[in-house]
Amino acid sequence: MDIISSLVWIKRGAAKATPIKFMPEQEELDNMIDKSDHNEDETTKDVDMDDEKRDQLDDQEDDEDNIFIPGVGPIAMHASNRDDPLLEIKDDGEDSDAEDYFIRPDDNLIVSAHIEDDTSSLEVYVYNDKEGYLYVHHDILMLNMPLCLTWLDYDVNNSNAVNYIAVGSMEGVIELFDVDLVDQLEPLYTFGKKSKKKKTKLSKKTSKKTNNNKSSEGHDGAVLDLSWNKLVRQIIASSSADATIALWDLSQMKMALHLQKLHEKQIQSICWHPIEAQNLLSGSADRTVCLVDCRDANNKTSQHRWTFDSDIEQITWNTFDTNQYLASTENGYVYAMDIRKTTIPVFSLSAHNSAVTGLCLSSSVPGLLVTSSFDECVKVWDIDNGNVTFIAERQFQTGRINTCLANPDFPFTFAFGGQSKGLQVWDCSENSNVRSRFGSRAKFEMVEVVNETVSTVPIVSSFPTTAPTVTSAVLKAQRKKLSKKNK
Template structure:
């Protein structure tokens, strides 16, 4: 069974509903689902008809090419098979196998001891099969409960070509990580962004919420309510799919014409290719930025679910976004054209400041502890730190504050600890995760680790001060691990003074939590890589694929 996790995001404590509700279908929701299903069915039917016609043509060609001798051989085989079946029926009396009567024409002998069985008439309750009234609901409600001290962790997963979101609950005090519920997706998830503003169905009169926007290999962006379990369809769709659902007044013929005319040409209203990055504006909560393989960046108004602005700052796929922590209208974008742009979204005609890097951009982030700086990671294993105040006159004149060859292959995962200054993490397709101290602009590696998750696609720090040392790591093996980095001696010695409350150093064991697995790290006897820092003696490296 092949699976992988492509993206993850933490959700801070206290924002999830303590008792998530079960999805219920009312008339309005049923009508909405019917419209979505009808549209999908029509498209699937067209594809099926085309496939059938193609298959029929191929079969006719094969039949025409078949020799008469082959036809005769097939007929003989069929006659022989029929004769063998008839002989078996006679020998074992299989023709009367399902008869309910015995040889004397009496009652069925299948249940000869039926008198000793207790049975209940229609309408009567079996006490062994049915719980007392209300007990089942209470137990189900308790199973769904999320405590105020729990974090949620959302992961985009592909398993045997089936794409879905897994919503985990992380109980730090119990070292417990488990899947609370999951959400089916139409295509491979590529990015997730948490939203605290209600969007779409049922958002009327609500000021806060617990939602996620999901970008996939499809051009549409889906928005889901995490406080509803077993939901069938998203609350809202940003893109052409959402527009088509609203325009139900058009006839079927119009829809077919619209479908035939649709093209992959970029436009100002919706994406036409995979959505590679999402960024929610935390100060203007109704704004969501998206980046796509169609080379555009789009700004969505979540109150109307419409595209407000579209930008073409890049000449290749745009794969990374981040809003400035203080200048709320400045957006950082990175692309496969090997440039990074910092632009004010209020002026779409302005190209903004532009920096050039040596390879395709993988990740970028503003430094939340000092927003004058930002980081860029690339496909060739590099990490760059730039000062936004020293924008180059031309991209070729870009000069980083410092550069770091963090890995030998792509730095596919990167994060900045939101609580502890100078604490960053890099993850790579070389299957390694590295923790760095970059205080005083002198980057040094604290510890390197090879967790048993395959190629690293996501490495993110928990958002709350109480769990600021927790790091979620996921990758090509389709599992999530949460590592308490404070259990490493070198990490404690380096960062303890930057956090008011830390774990006691005495007798602390290496602590890693994996979903549905209570065991800690498995060791293959290798010594871990620990350049640039001294780890604790209990360090264990993980097996490779």
């Protein structure tokens, strides 16, 4: 298994120009040194080499330092290019590596949650839209399997701007990492709890040793989505396979509210309203979308609900019309709903042949919608004023696409992650149809490039009637892995 389960863009200027390398405290260093010395002593006991063997090894090393090529003579191997008198260019490549370490003001970062067999990590990419480079700057090893990410710049203990990533895991834990900190060994904070286990006599003793930053409350299932409230900046919402939503107060490092009766099945996507800080939208495998006023969340009169005929995969607000949200389903449909109305959609769209796991609007071009799916396709649509038009299509060699997200600074750039080939970035303005359709709405001049082909136009229709059976795109893949382990 080699999956990118989630990703998040970080806007230009949010990262430190020079990331900080983590240095452990002296006590931690002493412990590491003690362990290293112990391992060396054990190695010395196990390996007993006589003088003759050592001399033979020394002779072999001398031979390796001088390579003989017929007709050429010996070639000396130097530790550094600067020591080689035959080389006019003494560059070791160190300047290039050092340059790659710094983050430029016009760089974006992309953080992807990468799951490869039994190993999980966060990979921090540097992307520059103008220069066209993309590379991994550093990675963060994860003990828990990451399923969802969200970015935030809030820290109650730090008055300066921060660059944090919240990670929701398969184990039901939410961890907070500093993206500007390289080689960090553990998260800054941990919220929630792992799956319930049988109580033991040592439970009281172990609870005293628990990290002060770790909460004893939270989800009993996998965390499937996270959403940071940009208007009330100390609040993060999390949704889970246990069919609940939790609101976490970062100023007090604890859970502020636990919503347990909004949905009957796992909640796969959540999203805060862009201008009304109290309103939270949620989409579930029970085929419903719910809008709740978190000031009085348990009051049913503060809840508005829409029912569809297939599991909800993704939801997002239309930032160009805040009375409208978009929802995608497991059977390949996308809906636009007006929250002031009940059941009639603004439009319904048969977008893909499989689960629509990516649903994102351009950051600044009205009407530009990009969808991605388990059918391995990415499609571009124009949904301006509720009139849906198919614009372009591209197929990536990523297998099933799990996630799609728009660049916050460049309106035509999108990132994708699937089950192979790693992270993919696409500037859809490379397509002539996209340029001609949205060029007049863009805030910058678009460059002419080679044309791309377009497939047939999909159908815009009313509510579908097929009944899906798959519950969650990413969760299904994770369950498959767990079932293999249990066998």
